[in-house]
Amino acid sequence: MAIYSTNEFKSGLKIMLDGDPYAVVENEFVKPGKGQAFNRVKVRNLKTGRVIERTFKSGDTVEGADVVDIELQYLYNDGEYWHFMDPQSFEQITADATAMGDSAKWLKEEAICQVTLWNGVPLSVAPPNFVIMTIVETDPGLRGDTSGGGGKPATLETGAVVRVPLFVQSGEVIKIDTRTGEYASRVKE
Amino acid sequence: MAPPTPLPILRLRAELLARTRAFFAARDVLEVETPMLSVAATTDPHLASFATQYSGPGSCHGQPFYLHTSPEFPMKRLLAAGSGCIYQIARVFRDGEAGRRHNPEFTLVEWYRVGFDHHQLMAEAAELASVLLADRVPLAKPEWRSYRELFTPLGLDPHRVTVAGLAACAERCGVPVPPGMPLEDTDPWLDLLLTHCIEPHLGQGRLCFVYDYPASQAALARLRPGDPPVGERFELYLNGIELANGFHELGDAVEQRRRFEAENAVRRAQGLPVMPIDENLLAALETGLPDCAGVALGFDRLVMLAAGKNSLAEVLAFPFEQA
Numbered sequence: 001m002a003i004y005s006t007n008e009f010k011s012g013l014k015i016m017l018d019g020d021p022y023a024v025v026e027n028e029f030v031k032p033g034k035g036q037a038f039n040r041v042k043v044r045n046l047k048t049g050r051v052i053e054r055t056f057k058s059g060d061t062v063e064g065a066d067v068v069d070i071e072l073q074y075l076y077n078d079g080e081y082w083h084f085m086d087p088q089s090f091e092q093i094t095a096d097a098t099a100m101g102d103s104a105k106w107l108k109e110e111a112i113c114q115v116t117l118w119n120g121v122p123l124s125v126a127p128p129n130f131v132i133m134t135i136v137e138t139d140p141g142l143r144g145d146t147s148g149g150g151g152k153p154a155t156l157e158t159g160a161v162v163r164v165p166l167f168v169q170s171g172e173v174i175k176i177d178t179r180t181g182e183y184a185s186r187v188k189e
Numbered sequence: 190m191a192p193p194t195p196l197p198i199l200r201l202r203a204e205l206l207a208r209t210r211a212f213f214a215a216r217d218v219l220e221v222e223t224p225m226l227s228v229a230a231t232t233d234p235h236l237a238s239f240a241t242q243y244s245g246p247g248s249c250h251g252q253p254f255y256l257h258t259s260p261e262f263p264m265k266r267l268l269a270a271g272s273g274c275i276y277q278i279a280r281v282f283r284d285g286e287a288g289r290r291h292n293p294e295f296t297l298v299e300w301y302r303v304g305f306d307h308h309q310l311m312a313e314a315a316e317l318a319s320v321l322l323a324d325r326v327p328l329a330k331p332e333w334r335s336y337r338e339l340f341t342p343l344g345l346d347p348h349r350v351t352v353a354g355l356a357a358c359a360e361r362c363g364v365p366v367p368p369g370m371p372l373e374d375t376d377p378w379l380d381l382l383l384t385h386c387i388e389p390h391l392g393q394g395r396l397c398f399v400y401d402y403p404a405s406q407a408a409l410a411r412l413r414p415g416d417p418p419v420g421e422r423f424e425l426y427l428n429g430i431e432l433a434n435g436f437h438e439l440g441d442a443v444e445q446r447r448r449f450e451a452e453n454a455v456r457r458a459q460g461l462p463v464m465p466i467d468e469n470l471l472a473a474l475e476t477g478l479p480d481c482a483g484v485a486l487g488f489d490r491l492v493m494l495a496a497g498k499n500s501l502a503e504v505l506a507f508p509f510e511q512a
Contacts, residue, residue, distance in 0.1 A: 030384045032424075033431055038380075054367075
């Protein structure tokens with residue numbers, strides 16, 4: 001694996017610390033006029049998402065992390081694992097529940113996801129920013145209310161629950177922003 | 190391609206250069222220029238010199254030359270030759286230093302005052318900084334703190350503490366300790382605490398002078414005997430940013446040679462290149478350096494503060510990445 005000097009540190013660089021893969025978020029060079037130079041960095045743990053601070057003596061080296069982001073197509077869930085396919089090579093990759101995190105509830109078959117691989121194994125899966133789903137269940141709501149002020153919960157075909165305006169009904173198709181988990185609009189079929 | 194720095198900032202820079210020259214002219218300090226290229230270089234293990242080669246009349250095979258990291262050595266040669274008080278506005282070069290507050294080439298205002306000690310020079314540095322920042326940065330009265338006092342809030346005495354004591358302090362303060370910190374040398378640990386816990390708070394809204402450094406951090410300064418002896422060195426900070434570094438200058442050629450050789454020994458041990466010692470400087474010290482104090486002020490950082498900016502790139506016509 002690649003070895004990186006602190007001089008190569010920049011936002012987004014993937015490095016190994018204490019056996020975990022991290023991404024550099026911020027890198028600051030500090031040096032007292034006549035003293036030891038340091039790189040103060042903020043790094044994000046790619047397994048937990050937690051951001052921590054680390055300091056290196058300038059010029060020291062760290063091992064790179066074999067982390068890549070690729071686009072994969074979601075195939076199916078076998079009850080335990082989620083199966084994806086590389087649309088170019090047709091190679092299949094499976095992700096476990098930890099890697100899926102909250103993303104599983106936004107996935108319909110054939111969705112193109114951004115999958116982060118560490119040593120070839122999925123670390124995390126990001127669903128498309130917007131997904132289109134059918135509402136399978138929601139209270140009828142009040143006739144005549146079109147403001148959508150308070151909203152109501154609606155269960156989607158994948159089991160995800162989102163708040164929707166009162167005028168949206170069961171069987172309707174809606175668009176959701178997966179980054180916020182919020183209703184975006186109705187979709188005309 | 191990013192556009193160059195806006196004209197008002199270049200005008201401010203020119204204005205501050207003019208004020209600097211007027212400041213020294215009024216005090217009868219002579220402006221000088223000395224070579225940027227030298228066959229000798231600093232031995233300081235924390236400073237890296239750019240190296241180049243000269244080929245031409247006098248050297249057909251290419252002779253190594255180094256770009257100076259400060260004009261200190263030739264200016265001391267002028268002092269030893271009887272120049273009297275001198276100053277220089279010099280572009281200097283330091284390899285390996287780039288960041289928000291560092292550019293590998295930058296401008297130093299460096300001056301020497303014959304007959305001054307470091308306390309008198311601090312007072313003059315405060316005057317110059319105040320003249321340059323006038324009408325732009327409101328300044329409360331300057332403060333003066335010994336290096337030892339800086340560490341009092343952390344509960345340690347930097348002149349006596351051990352590596353174990355410093356490591357425990359770093360842990361207490363939540364400072365992330367870099368891998369590979371030395372087990373014997375306390376200086377890198379002091380630098381770690383200084384950069385992480387102390388410097389950012391120094392000189393908020395006022396000039397802050399820090400003086401009397403550990404002898405090991407003052408290779409060009411006089412030592413004042415005491416318990417422990419301290420290096421007569423000072424630093425100037427404003428709003429957490431280091432602006433200047435000065436010394437009550439060491440005039441002892443034998444002692445200076447010993448320190449250069451000790452620094453080269455550290456370089457050898459760390460796998461850094463051993464630098465050619467400035468024999469011209471040592472010869473000049475042997476003829477006699479007048480009692481003097483000298484200081485170098487980072488002019489670009491001062492322009493940055495005067496302009497209310499947060500990075501050097503915003504006040505250089507073209508920062509390093511676009512040079």
